[in-house]
Amino acid sequence: MSKILITGGAGFIGSNFVRMMLLGSDHEIINLDALTYAGNLENLSDVDQHERYTFVRGDIADPMAMDKVFADHRPEIVVHFAAESHVDRSVLDATAFVRTNVQGTQVLLDKSRIYKAQRFVHVSTDEVYGSLGAWGYFTEDTPIQPNSPYSSSKAGSDLLVRAAVHTHHMDCVITRCSNNYGPFQFPEKLIPLMIANALEGKKLPVYGDGKNVRDWIHVVDHCEGIRKAMELGKAGEVYNFGGDAERENLFVVKEILRLLGKGEDLIHYVKDRPGHDRRYAMDSSKARALLGWTPRHTFESGLRQTVDWYVTNKPWWERVRSGAYQAYYQQQYGAR
Ligand code: NAD
Numbered sequence: 001m002s003k004i005l006i007t008g009g010a011g012f013i014g015s016n017f018v019r020m021m022l023l024g025s026d027h028e029i030i031n032l033d034a035l036t037y038a039g040n041l042e043n044l045s046d047v048d049q050h051e052r053y054t055f056v057r058g059d060i061a062d063p064m065a066m067d068k069v070f071a072d073h074r075p076e077i078v079v080h081f082a083a084e085s086h087v088d089r090s091v092l093d094a095t096a097f098v099r100t101n102v103q104g105t106q107v108l109l110d111k112s113r114i115y116k117a118q119r120f121v122h123v124s125t126d127e128v129y130g131s132l133g134a135w136g137y138f139t140e141d142t143p144i145q146p147n148s149p150y151s152s153s154k155a156g157s158d159l160l161v162r163a164a165v166h167t168h169h170m171d172c173v174i175t176r177c178s179n180n181y182g183p184f185q186f187p188e189k190l191i192p193l194m195i196a197n198a199l200e201g202k203k204l205p206v207y208g209d210g211k212n213v214r215d216w217i218h219v220v221d222h223c224e225g226i227r228k229a230m231e232l233g234k235a236g237e238v239y240n241f242g243g244d245a246e247r248e249n250l251f252v253v254k255e256i257l258r259l260l261g262k263g264e265d266l267i268h269y270v271k272d273r274p275g276h277d278r279r280y281a282m283d284s285s286k287a288r289a290l291l292g293w294t295p296r297h298t299f300e301s302g303l304r305q306t307v308d309w310y311v312t313n314k315p316w317w318e319r320v321r322s323g324a325y326q327a328y329y330q331q332q333y334g335a336r
């Protein structure tokens, strides 16, 4: 049994990982989260009374607050999810991205070193590799060429983790994953946004020609990969995870409408995202070979299950869509 500090555990992927670790391991879990607009303790209401679970509210970019968290809890392992995670928000204003993703990661690395955490797992993204044309896949050796303020801030954090391994001999691994979908994803990202809008009879805003490609992975498959990297990964190594499910955005949107029994007249083409990456596709053969990892969900079954979850859990996304989210939606999409 180890003490694991999970940052960003109230967000989409982090909450799925906290649940997996509480129900499927004997580790003690400290969930550290600032509870930004994307952090929601309701995501963990089924497990938050667990005897091996503690929640701490805190900002990873605040060195004094982090010093206290590390002094109080002395984690043996840090699994770092906390981030500003939405590309469109980074286009509107990158300030919080630099602060949390870059500065916050360095603060966590410093505290992990000072308080002698044995392992640091840094959760990153395929977006650091930039954009692909029609062919090819990202491997761990693909040069980093991020295009958005979000992906650039993540790439910056990846480089700081690399430096911690080389300079301070810290035991860190970096995971890079493709686009996740599944329960508890904030409805600003493509799949939950389209499901929620369709259920409310609102327009479905498709950027550009709708032919951008993402490689979709179920969040549980990603969490299993992170767990494998935490347990078996080698210091200084990067591990890619992808769903082997490349789909054009328009295909995904039409599939959601079909599953909900709604008409394609809800599709609304809007101005393209500035700097919109065309295609992402992951080569996960290293994780398969060295970590024994393999994704278990097909896109078809995972999407059906996810659509059902959003239909059943309408009160959850109605609550998170109120308040500050309304102001963001107005700025991003205008009155529709
Ligand atoms: P999310 O936006 O749903 O959750 C982020 C969490 O971090 C929230 O709970 C938020 O409150 C917390 N947080 C933000 N700033 C913080 C701060 N300064 N201090 C402490 N907590 C803070 O994000 P997600 O989709 O769950 O992504 C989690 C991680 O996985 C991120 O690092 C992201 O870059 C990475 N990732 C995401 C995807 C994806 O498809 N969503 C794919 C690959 C990698």
Ligand code: TYD
Pocket: 086, 087, 088, 179, 188, 189, 190, 191, 193, 205, 206, 207, 208, 212, 213, 214, 249, 273
């Ligand atoms: P998103 O979920 O924001 O993830 P990322 O940009 O990190 O890949 O977007 C996925 C794809 O969907 C991306 O090509 C942009 C597109 N998209 C839309 O067409 N309309 C939208 O309203 C959103 C949020 C995304």
